[in-house]
Amino acid sequence: MPKKISIIGAGLAGLSAGIYLQRDGFETEIFELAPQPGGMCASWKRSGYRFDGCIQWMVGTRKDEPIYSLYKEVGALADDTGICHAGSISVQTGGLIYEVPLALDQFKSFLLGLSACDASAIEIFCRHIEMIGHSALIPGRPCGAMGFPGLLRHSRGFICIVQKYRGKTVYEVVNTFKSDIIRDILTRLMPGDYSAIALFLMLGTRMTGNAGYPLGGAADVVRRMEEKYRALGGRINVNSRVSEIIVVGGRAMGIRSNGRVYQADGVVAACDANYTLKKMLRGMYGHPQLDALLAEAPLFNPLAIVSFGLDRKLGIPFFAICEPTAGLESAPGNRICSYHLRSFDFDDSAAPKDGSSVMVMLDAPLEYWLRLKLDNPAAYKMRKEHLADSVAAELDARYPGFKDAIAVVDIATPATFIRLTNVYKGSYEGFTPTPSALKTNIRKTLPGLKAFCLCGQWTTAGGGLCTAIADGKAAAGLIKKSIR
Numbered sequence: 001m002p003k004k005i006s007i008i009g010a011g012l013a014g015l016s017a018g019i020y021l022q023r024d025g026f027e028t029e030i031f032e033l034a035p036q037p038g039g040m041c042a043s044w045k046r047s048g049y050r051f052d053g054c055i056q057w058m059v060g061t062r063k064d065e066p067i068y069s070l071y072k073e074v075g076a077l078a079d080d081t082g083i084c085h086a087g088s089i090s091v092q093t094g095g096l097i098y099e100v101p102l103a104l105d106q107f108k109s110f111l112l113g114l115s116a117c118d119a120s121a122i123e124i125f126c127r128h129i130e131m132i133g134h135s136a137l138i139p140g141r142p143c144g145a146m147g148f149p150g151l152l153r154h155s156r157g158f159i160c161i162v163q164k165y166r167g168k169t170v171y172e173v174v175n176t177f178k179s180d181i182i183r184d185i186l187t188r189l190m191p192g193d194y195s196a197i198a199l200f201l202m203l204g205t206r207m208t209g210n211a212g213y214p215l216g217g218a219a220d221v222v223r224r225m226e227e228k229y230r231a232l233g234g235r236i237n238v239n240s241r242v243s244e245i246i247v248v249g250g251r252a253m254g255i256r257s258n259g260r261v262y263q264a265d266g267v268v269a270a271c272d273a274n275y276t277l278k279k280m281l282r283g284m285y286g287h288p289q290l291d292a293l294l295a296e297a298p299l300f301n302p303l304a305i306v307s308f309g310l311d312r313k314l315g316i317p318f319f320a321i322c323e324p325t326a327g328l329e330s331a332p333g334n335r336i337c338s339y340h341l342r343s344f345d346f347d348d349s350a351a352p353k354d355g356s357s358v359m360v361m362l363d364a365p366l367e368y369w370l371r372l373k374l375d376n377p378a379a380y381k382m383r384k385e386h387l388a389d390s391v392a393a394e395l396d397a398r399y400p401g402f403k404d405a406i407a408v409v410d411i412a413t414p415a416t417f418i419r420l421t422n423v424y425k426g427s428y429e430g431f432t433p434t435p436s437a438l439k440t441n442i443r444k445t446l447p448g449l450k451a452f453c454l455c456g457q458w459t460t461a462g463g464g465l466c467t468a469i470a471d472g473k474a475a476a477g478l479i480k481k482s483i484r
């Protein structure tokens with residue numbers, strides 16, 4: 001009889017763990033609270049428009065990359081998946097708009113054009129972007145064929161940058177430039193308190209064709225992984241919130257969902273770590289690293305996403321960081337000083353013929369939206385409409401004719417994130433990649449609990465698609481060992 005594993009969460013980490021376990025002869029069943037798999041790798045359809053609430057840059061899309069092989073193994077990418085590489089990112093700061101090129105030579109000239117007196121700092125900065133960009137990235141911890149020898153051979157640039165900038169923030173690196181504008185632009189691209197490694201990784205992978213948007217977006221990534229998992233015999237129960245992990249004699253022996261107990265030989269929690277530790281395991285097992293991080297580490301700000309289906313393309317760039325032209329609030333009194341704008345003009349599958357889908361992502365206070373939804377559903381609905389109207393007015397001022405082109409409007413608030421993913425404090429990517437969070441190699445097992453394993457974005461600071469998939473693979477290896 002094959003051993004049975006219950007997996008909590010059908011995000012990319014849960015699907016990945018399921019795929020590797022099924023492949024190795026285990027019988028697995030995934031329990032997902034939402035009506036569909038995908039978790040944060042989310043997309044949704046409205047009247048023929050598809051809104052992609054996730055992928056902006058998927059790291060590891062170059063075919064010679066170890067991460068690419070991982071994507072292929074789990075079906076996240078297929079041989080014929082086209083990858084869109086944006087040529088630039090539009091960044092607005094101090095009222096001016098800069099097109100930041102995503103090709104190294106042009107990027108260097110762009111920076112020199114802004115500040116010739118920073119020539120030597122620009123030279124070093126660009127050399128380090130190049131080093132990381134031409135280096136292989138290793139998904140998860142090194143093991144197997146791409147273990148330490150492979151790491152040393154193929155990933156020298158990556159290792160050098162990690163060693164050099166470990167412990168340094170983006171602020172510390174950008175402060176080597178005299179130019180205020182360069183500092184402003186770079187900290188718009190990556191927040192100043194994040195690890196500098198995140199900035200080099202983002203620029204390096206994007207400038208070498210190793211991070212892009214897979215055509216078909218989150219929807220196709222999840223669909224392919226789900227198909228792979230089901231083809232291997234895996235089962236997914238949607239609308240199935242897990243309320244408890246059953247523990248007998250120090251072993252995880254199954255889960256409780258919708259009032260029913262499902263017995264198993266082991267459990268993988270590929271979901272929110274706080275809920276797992278505090279609720280599903282009722283605080284019985286401490287995890288010193290996660291307990292400390294959950295109490296103190298900075299999290300990603302909760303988001304509101306306002307999406308528009310347009311009946312025409314307006315030439316809006318794929319990705320822009322914008323300053324509102326007039327006052328824009330994501331809740332009463334919560335004025336926004338910058339928002340992210342995305343347009344899918346280039347992806348024909350995102351809209352009916354000649355149309356486009358356009359999305360605005362802005363920080364929004366979780367408590368306000370949760371409370372309003374709970375206390376006054378009618379006011380919640382009105383406030384959402386008000387937000388959509390003010391975002392539409394903002395975009396109309398920027399792109400004349402925008403309001404006229406709107407065919408569909410959709411609004412997700414931080415309360416939507418909680419409803420569909422139960423994520424801790426609305427942090428859509430877990431712990432932010434600060435130097436301190438990144439240096440914590442978060443354990444996936446719990447002292448005193450056998451046949452149990454955590455995985456996903458809460459066990460690797462910074463989260464992301466490739467870490468979720470690599471984490472699912474690592475979890476499959478760990479749970480196999482612990483139920484032997």
Ligand SMILES: Cc1cc2nc3c(=O)[nH]c(=O)nc-3n(C[C@H](O)[C@H](O)[C@H](O)COP(=O)(O)OP(=O)(O)OC[C@H]3O[C@@H](n4cnc5c(N)ncnc54)[C@H](O)[C@@H]3O)c2cc1C
Pocket residue numbers: 008009010011012013014031032033034037038039040041042053054055056057058059240241242243270271272275303361420421422423428429455456457458462463464465466468
């Ligand atoms: C707006 C946005 C933009 C992003 N952009 C990028 C990007 O450009 N590049 C990138 O690499 N990453 C990006 N990410 C992050 C990336 O999507 C996530 O880090 C990754 O998908 C996390 O996968 P996961 O499986 O670890 O967690 P999740 O996706 O959170 O999966 C956990 C699953 O568990 C389920 N669950 C929770 N509690 C329970 C319970 N009690 N019972 C049953 N099920 C439960 C949830 O519903 C969820 O489906 C973005 C995310 C967002 C929201």
